[in-house]
Amino acid sequence: MNTRKVTALLAGAALSALASLAPASAQTTECIAPSAPGGGWDFTCRTIARILSDLDLIDGNMQVTNMPGGVGAVTYAMVDGERPEDENLIVATSTVGVTQIAQGRYPAPLDAMRYIAMLGADVGLIAVNADSEIDDLAELTEIMANDPGSIVTAGSSGAGGWDHIRLLLVAREAGLEDLSALRWVQFDAGTDAVTQMMGNQVDVVSTDIGEIAGFVESGDIRVLAVLSDEPVPAFPDIPTAVSQGVDVTGYNWRGVYTGGDVSDEAYQAWVDRLETLYQSEEWQEAAEESGLLPIWRGGDEFTQYVQDQEEAMAEISREIGIIE
Amino acid sequence: METLSALAGGFAVALTPLNLTLLLLGCFAGTLIGALPGLGPVNGVAILIPLTFAFGFDATSSLILLSAVYFGCMYGGRISSILLNIPGDEPAIMTTLDGFPMAQQGRAADALAISGVASFVGATVSVIGLTLFAPLLARAAIYFGPADYFALYVLAFATIGGIAGVDPRKTLLSAALGLMIACIGIDPITGIPRFTAGNYHIYDGVDPIVALVGLFAISEILVLLEKRGKERAATIRVQSWLPDFRAIWSTRGAMTRGSLVGFVAGVLPGAGASLGAVMSYAMEKQVSGGGGTFGTGDPRGVAAPEAGNNAASGGALIPMLSLGVPGSGTTAVMLAMLVSLNVQPGPLLFAQQPELVWGLVASLYLANIALLVLNLPLIGLFTRLMMVPTWALMPIVAAVSFVGVFSISNSIFDLELMIMFGALGYVLRKLGVSLVPLVLGLLLGGDMERNLRRAMSISDGDWGILLSSWISVVLYTFTALFLALSVWLAIRDQRRAKLFPENRTSK
Numbered sequence: 001m002n003t004r005k006v007t008a009l010l011a012g013a014a015l016s017a018l019a020s021l022a023p024a025s026a027q028t029t030e031c032i033a034p035s036a037p038g039g040g041w042d043f044t045c046r047t048i049a050r051i052l053s054d055l056d057l058i059d060g061n062m063q064v065t066n067m068p069g070g071v072g073a074v075t076y077a078m079v080d081g082e083r084p085e086d087e088n089l090i091v092a093t094s095t096v097g098v099t100q101i102a103q104g105r106y107p108a109p110l111d112a113m114r115y116i117a118m119l120g121a122d123v124g125l126i127a128v129n130a131d132s133e134i135d136d137l138a139e140l141t142e143i144m145a146n147d148p149g150s151i152v153t154a155g156s157s158g159a160g161g162w163d164h165i166r167l168l169l170v171a172r173e174a175g176l177e178d179l180s181a182l183r184w185v186q187f188d189a190g191t192d193a194v195t196q197m198m199g200n201q202v203d204v205v206s207t208d209i210g211e212i213a214g215f216v217e218s219g220d221i222r223v224l225a226v227l228s229d230e231p232v233p234a235f236p237d238i239p240t241a242v243s244q245g246v247d248v249t250g251y252n253w254r255g256v257y258t259g260g261d262v263s264d265e266a267y268q269a270w271v272d273r274l275e276t277l278y279q280s281e282e283w284q285e286a287a288e289e290s291g292l293l294p295i296w297r298g299g300d301e302f303t304q305y306v307q308d309q310e311e312a313m314a315e316i317s318r319e320i321g322i323i324e
Numbered sequence: 325m326e327t328l329s330a331l332a333g334g335f336a337v338a339l340t341p342l343n344l345t346l347l348l349l350g351c352f353a354g355t356l357i358g359a360l361p362g363l364g365p366v367n368g369v370a371i372l373i374p375l376t377f378a379f380g381f382d383a384t385s386s387l388i389l390l391s392a393v394y395f396g397c398m399y400g401g402r403i404s405s406i407l408l409n410i411p412g413d414e415p416a417i418m419t420t421l422d423g424f425p426m427a428q429q430g431r432a433a434d435a436l437a438i439s440g441v442a443s444f445v446g447a448t449v450s451v452i453g454l455t456l457f458a459p460l461l462a463r464a465a466i467y468f469g470p471a472d473y474f475a476l477y478v479l480a481f482a483t484i485g486g487i488a489g490v491d492p493r494k495t496l497l498s499a500a501l502g503l504m505i506a507c508i509g510i511d512p513i514t515g516i517p518r519f520t521a522g523n524y525h526i527y528d529g530v531d532p533i534v535a536l537v538g539l540f541a542i543s544e545i546l547v548l549l550e551k552r553g554k555e556r557a558a559t560i561r562v563q564s565w566l567p568d569f570r571a572i573w574s575t576r577g578a579m580t581r582g583s584l585v586g587f588v589a590g591v592l593p594g595a596g597a598s599l600g601a602v603m604s605y606a607m608e609k610q611v612s613g614g615g616g617t618f619g620t621g622d623p624r625g626v627a628a629p630e631a632g633n634n635a636a637s638g639g640a641l642i643p644m645l646s647l648g649v650p651g652s653g654t655t656a657v658m659l660a661m662l663v664s665l666n667v668q669p670g671p672l673l674f675a676q677q678p679e680l681v682w683g684l685v686a687s688l689y690l691a692n693i694a695l696l697v698l699n700l701p702l703i704g705l706f707t708r709l710m711m712v713p714t715w716a717l718m719p720i721v722a723a724v725s726f727v728g729v730f731s732i733s734n735s736i737f738d739l740e741l742m743i744m745f746g747a748l749g750y751v752l753r754k755l756g757v758s759l760v761p762l763v764l765g766l767l768l769g770g771d772m773e774r775n776l777r778r779a780m781s782i783s784d785g786d787w788g789i790l791l792s793s794w795i796s797v798v799l800y801t802f803t804a805l806f807l808a809l810s811v812w813l814a815i816r817d818q819r820r821a822k823l824f825p826e827n828r829t830s831k
Contacts, residue, residue: 036366036370036657036732036733037366037370037373037657037660039660042660043660046377050377065734066370066733066734067733067734067735068528068733069524069525069527069528069733069735070510070524070525070527070528071510071527071528073524073527074524074525074527074735077524103515105515105517107524149784152781152782158511158512158513158514158515159513159514159515160514160515161515183781183782183784184781185470185778185781185782186512186513186774186777186778186781187778188512188774189649189650189656191647191648191649191670192593192649195465195466195593195643195647195649196466196469196470198466199466199467199468199469201469201470201782202782210663211648211663212648212670213668213670214648214668214669214670214671214672214673215648215670215671217668217670217672218670218671218672220671289665289666290663290666291663322514322515
């Protein structure tokens with residue numbers, strides 16, 4: 001009796017797990033987050049799915065699938081090889097994805113996909129410990145130019161990742177010629193890097209502002225600059241790098257692409273749908289809550305933007321010796 | 325006093341009917357998810373996140389539900405470790421070492437009860453620690469740099485040699501295999517792929533849970549196929565359906581020590597529950613391991629790692645809440661959920677959202693009690709699982725393994741990889757090589773390497789940084805003492821063997 005109960009319990013659990021994995025039927029739309037649950041790409045898909053269905057912009061529900069692997073490369077290969085024509089599929093991507101493509105880490109080039117739109121962006125920042133001797137961006141750029149070996153910089157990406165590259169853009173602007181002279185330490189998250197900076201393991205952190213906003217508010221760290229065109233609404237007092245004479249912006253945008261063989265009509269339909277979504281109060285609210293700056297670029301404008309960004313990334317990656 | 329009144333406010337939040345219901349549901353679901361091989365806390369929490377959005381729960385209720393699932397998984401992971409020798413999730417791996425031998429001796433009920441109570445003690449110690457010292461301990465994490473984490477991992481690896489198996493050479497071989505597998509994937513420091521043969525599916529490395537399920541569950545099925553499914557049901561006689569309470573009381577020392585070690589490992593964001601379980605087990609073996617009973621069904625070998633991994637999972641909430649630094653995969657997912665609910669974990673969370681923090685803490689106390697109450701009566705039920713003939717049980721294990729692994733990544737490749745690990749596990753078992761050090765090498769090796777590389781990046785290649793802080797010096801001293809003690813014990817055993825030659829053959 002009890003044996004049977006346990007068996008039934010286990011079998012039932014297995015079945016319900018199977019049911020949750022059932023593939024989407026042909027009509028439903030799907031958003032693939034090329035990462036594990038949690039994190040930026042997952043948020044992009046889940047928020048888009050929720051609001052599209054709330055606003056009745058799609059029939060029924062949008063299914064969100066997590067397909068982690070190779071910082072998005074697994075999904076890129078799958079869409080390129082198996083579903084290039086699937087007009088019901090969108091995939092979350094960001095500056096991180098374009099960086100990977102620029103460094104030749106994806107199985108297909110940038111133009112293998114059709115880039116639909118960006119809906120918002122995280123803003124980069126450069127920060128030091130609250131009791132650091134570096135008081136403002138000018139002092140930091142001075143050190144970068146003249147004595148780059150004296151400081152240790154850190155962030156949540158590896159060498160050649162976006163946190164590193166946007167700091168190097170600042171360093172190059174400051175006049176540092178040999179970009180590899182600046183020490184860089186990778187941590188798993190921006191909060192990790194900040195915590196290590198508070199313990200004086202590293203001197204400067206470059207990462208997204210959203211993730212570490214709590215430390216900015218508490219005064220544990222001093223933000224030297226945000227890498228946006230205008231100050232961030234949540235922290236209007238923090239000056240931009242541009243306003244301090246360092247002409248660098250470093251957005252980590254969030255957007256989506258679809259397969260390379262999707263028809264023009266279907267592509268345009270996605271651009272229109274997402275533009276409606278972008279203008280909705282729901283999106284503006286969701287973006288703000290998760291520390292994103294709502295920014296819209298769609299269709300051809302977005303495609304051009306992504307191409308330009310890929311070229312810029314490739315150039316600086318060559319300069320620091322990440323690619324040949 | 326201030327803390328107590330804050331906690332009282334927390335209980336008021338936790339005891340609302342909705343939150344209490346969510347808590348109980350979460351505990352039950354978590355225990356089940358944790359018990360199923362392949363489905364662990366990360367999946368459990370990840371599967372439930374969309375649900376919390378769908379029902380529109382507020383941040384506090386969502387967090388209570390997910391934490392209950394998280395703690396429930398930590399309780400549940402031990403069940404299949406003990407009954408099937410298949411860890412339900414990564415931190416439960418140490419529980420197989422003595423838990424499964426106990427079950428084989430017909431003491432499954434004791435093992436389940438001891439591990440249940442140990443889980444309760446460990447989790448309660450960590451929640452009390454969270455209540456009293458959270459803001460203080462969060463600061464401790466700041467002083468631990470990459471070089472110190474590396475020293476901590478060196479200590480952990482020094483203890484692995486003594487953990488499993490009779491032949492240290494085979495243990496080292498197994499751990500080395502694990503370390504080699506941990507090198508596969510994109511090097512996080514430079515972003516260069518290593519040993520991937522151009523296959524994008526292993527760019528992120530080998531997911532430890534895939535290796536774990538393959539090595540333990542699939543190889544178990546292969547072994548069973550070989551034996552044609554007749555043996556186990558015949559050999560195991562269950563001695564008792566009810567746990568022996570004296571046995572539980574006798575492990576109180578192991579539980580306390582395991583809880584403290586695990587809690588420290590949990591508070592350090594670079595360590596986590598698996599490391600907590602390993603260190604608790606290794607230390608317990610050194611403290612009270614005389615007589616060579618560890619690994620053959622010693623109740624203390626069940627109590628220490630279970631107390632350790634549950635204490636670590638509670639401890640991991642401290643850096644998550646007060647620094648926003650996730651101490652484990654599960655807390656990383658919970659953190660992402662909090663952020664999307666407009667809660668900003670970090671140094672101001674305790675001041676800005678006290679009802680959320682203290683509501684959570686209070687519900688963790690309740691969850692622990694609920695889990696103990698839920699788990700103890702179920703022991704009889706779970707023990708009867710041992711009576712299920714293996715030919716009926718193993719197909720279910722196989723189905724759950726495949727579903728669980730597929731649900732992590734939706735990837736057929738992971739299933740193939742799991743089967744390959746199953747074959748590897750089968751071969752290693754035939755050679756008498758313990759699989760536990762392999763999984764530990766894989767679980768801990770990546771973090772150990774990353775922290776070494778970070779330290780090297782900071783110092784620009786100067787190895788002196790490894791000894792530049794007092795924390796790492798203390799940790800290396802412990803390591804040296806530990807190794808010296810092991811060598812001394814080995815020499816002593818050899819001398820004894822010389823004095824009593826008849827024992828030599830048995831050794």
